[in-house]
Amino acid sequence: MNVRLVDTIAVSGRSPVHAASPRTKLAVAALAIAAAAVTTNVLVCAAVALTAIAAAVAARVPMRPYLALAGYPAIFAALFAWASAPDLLAGALVVAKAVTAALAVVLVLFTTPYPQVFATIQRVLPGLVGDALFMTYRAIFILGDKLDDLVVAARLRSGAGRHPLRSALATVRALGNLVLYAFDLAEREYDVLALRGYSGRLSVPVRRSAAPLADAALVAGGIACLVAAVAWRVAWRELLPYSWLPPAFTLAVLAAAIAWSAAAKEGAS
Amino acid sequence: MTHIHIPDGVLPVWLWGGGWMLAILALLVADRASRRYETRRRLPLVGIVSALVIVAMSSEVVPIAYHMNLTVLAGALLGPALAVVSAFVVQVVLAALGHGGVTIVGLNTLLTAAEMCLGWALLQGGIRLFGLPRAGRVAAAATVLTLFVTTTLLVGLVALSGVTQATERETGALDPQNLTFASPFSEGVVHVGLFSGGESHEEPPETGGGLGLKRFATVVYTLGSIGWVLEALVTAAIVSYLARVRPSLLVQPRALAPVRPAPAEHHGGA
Known part of the structure; x- marks a missing residue:
């Protein structure tokens, strides 16, 4: 996907x-x-x-x-x-x-x-859920890039190809690192949102037809x-x-x- | 087996409609339970963990038609209230990408949320019982047990829907005369000669609903159990890594004891 x-x-x-x-x-x-x-x-x-x-x-x-x-x-x-x-x-x-x-x-x-x-779906959802939708979609891009980098790095270190088990372990360790990275990112993201005046609702206007x-x-x-x-x-x-x-x-x-x-x-x- | 891969229009309306209603109710309760500042602060984490689950669910292990879920891990990181929100978000995004029917987002939310909450409870309980050093093994056991329970829930839902006899009923047409369903396939497209060019009045073969359900359950449990083992291995590896590197992510902080007012603050006068 x-x-x-x-x-x-x-x-x-x-x-x-x-x-x-x-x-x-x-x-x-x-x-x-x-x-x-x-x-x-x-x-x-x-x-x-x-x-x-x-x-x-x-x-x-x-x-x-x-x-x-x-x-x-x-x-x-x-x-x-x-x-x-x-x-x-x-x-x-x-x-x-x-x-x-x-x-x-x-x-x-x-x-x-x-x-x-x-933004269209958000109108009918509780505030928390609507905001989580936006954050999830954004995070897919960030995590996708980060995961690619981490997997490459982990495979290079473990000598991927020659040692499938070591490669698999390295990939899983990369996933663990990704979780840690995600957690830190989430903390920073909330601070940035709070600084910008986030008060529990991300508001996105719905575009009209052109x-x-x-x-x-x-x-x-x-x-x-x-x-x-x-x-x-x-x-x-x-x-x-x-x-x-x-x-x-x-x-x-x-x-x-x-x-x-x-x-x-x-x-x- | 964190959600149903059944397309729109196969399950009966009362079932998926009921699923939507229960899911909305669960979301409202979760929204209310998440109003505290500390929970709101974790909102970006909901987004990020949901994204992690979506990425996992989008990577299919082709030969066994299984995809990773990471729902037990997500439940462990988020806790029960936010897990419900995450489950809904995951299912909406997956449905938007064509993965799973839109009408069954409600049922899928309930299944995923059940998986996350059960995984969270088993992991928390296991860590308290066996200690953090054995978190990996606890996570593996929790994952297998959770996936077994939710797969059974899934088979139960399909049995409840009667979808296996059904396919006859639901692929049938509504007869306006008596408001019952009849299968156009029993006379069918073949009957009008669209494919065969001739008419036939052969009786359709009897298809027992029990047989279909048995076959469905066999497929789901057989292929699913291979997936459970894979999932358990991955979850265990990640959880044991987190337990070593940052245990605070896995162990929920105990509720603080209520602060007693200091004696000096009592200025009770007579």
Whole structure:
């Protein structure tokens, strides 16, 4: 999981999806998750996933890291499906639900800087929890860098490669050092916060939309996904023969998004 | 097995909804319990320990589909009140990165918090019983025991949800006529000829829920136990290192005895 890459893409992206309101993106992700949760039809679930991918293409998000990160839950979902699903199709649905929800959530993170995501969530959480969210995300970067340095240093000292056990012990010792470093860092961080007037609440204003049309398109896509999922669940007897329609339609949307993205890239260069 | 790797839409609503409600309640209690200055001062530590846990949980041991958790260590460093906050933060960030369903963040918070709190209690109790020099062994035992208990909780949750028969029910469709669920797969996509091109009226094979649960439990306990040993070794090594280098991180300071007013302060007049 390369959090740094996710953050860079979210901050440096210049697409309409990046410019849309963080609240809208979170709401649309919630609609997509609801659609994935409600649906019982693999093809409808695939359609929701394709819609998320189409939005990612329109946002010019690099596909390899996006799909890799969103595909990660598939490993665990596949294990669960293998252990509990009665047949292959039901297992495929379990995996598809996991990947679809992940595609929606990861898209929000790839197109929205994390302070904006957490600022929106912070409004409904107790102060302590909201602040802890901000500090955690920041700490992931600090600790990631520090851990890399410590592991390299520990391996060099223990002669990594030739002595796997010594190397493992050195790595664990590096982790212990990291905990000590983390503790000292936490103490210093609180002092800095207190000096700057921290009084129990980190306040981050939520950015407004800079692309209302993108907001509208995202909301329309999210609602369409949920409506399709509910319709195919409630009236499945009547709609089952037409299950191919949602993925066919979203494939067309995906093709349009690819064409639009390519045109925008050419225009930019 | 610090959290459920079950996607959204598989567990019944009452279960994940109840999980969210209990998690919010636990967070409110933790928030209230953390209002003292000394606890607030440890807030950055919550962020940093949570980040440590997230980094550990994001590194998967591929052949056994297990990832490190470091939850016992986190519980030992944070104590029970802040552990609840940390558990929630970890699960929100992991869900935001696509690791685990969003709807089950509540249940996952409860499981992770239980793991942290139980780990904290066992480690504290063990260190008091056997002393700080044996902190590493105590941590290893505490980790294995904690992970066994939370894995059992996880299997219990899946059993409670009935998700194994379920997959039939939850992958079925809501029938508006009688508000019951029926499986579209029993007639299925195959039935309408989308894949096979023909119609068939074969009865679906009977799938016992108990069989599914048994298989799920077997997988979780078998693969999980290898992970518990790995986790116990790593936690033990870190804890014994901390016990040597900075024991104050592991041993909770005893509550100060109430200060008695000095005799000179009594100016009681008759």
